[in-house]
Amino acid sequence: MNAALLKESFSLIEPEKDEFAASFYQRLFEKYPATRAFFANTDMEKQARTLAATLAVVVAGVEKGEDLIPTLQKLGARHKTYGVVADHYPIVGEVLIETFQTTLGPKWTPAYQDAWVQAYTVIAQVMVS
Ligand code: HEM
Known part of the structure; x- marks a missing residue:
């Protein structure tokens, strides 16, 4: 995971994080x-x-080199009890990336996109495992 790119792009979203989250669920x-x-x-x-907040915590944890695997596995297990299955993860990932794109406009770069797709894929994989 490219923590520097995740952190940089996340800081761009920080001032409008409530709008970002609301627009994420609307789109979903x-x-x-x-x-x-x-x-x-x-x-x-x-x-x-x-x-x-979870995205921020994950980004910060990656930055500090923390082992987030046990935490993410527990989070994934709780999602199973909510009825969430593996097929739902790519949907949420796709909508997440689209929300970044529309919220940040030209400030959203292909490098950010790569970093988030990679990070989300790893996070979702661990949550499902
Ligand atoms: C990387 C992917 C995801 C992350 C980081 C994430 C994060 C979280 C967090 C932190 C919570 C709070 C409750 C808890 O800690 O158990 C939560 C709740 C929840 N998430 Fe996710 N989630 C992800 C993917 C998904 C997906 C794919 C779905 C299905 C569409 C989903 C549906 C839910 C639902 C239904 C709740 C419970 C809401 C409630 O409390 O009523 N999540 N998620």
Whole structure:
């Protein structure tokens, strides 16, 4: 994972992280309405912040060289109890990248895209394992 690129791009999103998270869920539910059922009893405002916060924690942890595997495996196991299966991960990854693209516009570079696709793929793989 390229922690420097993740951190740099995440700092660009920081000032508008609430809008970013809200737009993420709007896009997810528009493109994949079936995912709405997962969040039927969820406080969306809180959940949106949780997504942004988790990304920040993962980025910061990678930066410090922390071993995030046990934490991510536990997070993945909890997702299984929410009814989330492996097939849902690429959907969320795709929507995440698109939300970065639309929120940051020209500030979103191919290098950021590569870094996030790589990081998300690894994170999702560990969560599913
Ligand atoms: C890298 C991928 C993901 C990360 C980092 C992530 C992160 C989180 C975190 C931190 C929570 C808070 C609750 C907890 O810690 O157990 C959570 C809850 C949840 N996530 Fe994810 N998630 C990911 C992928 C997904 C996917 C693919 C889905 C399915 C569409 C999903 C659906 C949910 C649901 C339904 C909850 C529970 C919401 C509630 O409390 O009502 N997540 N996620």
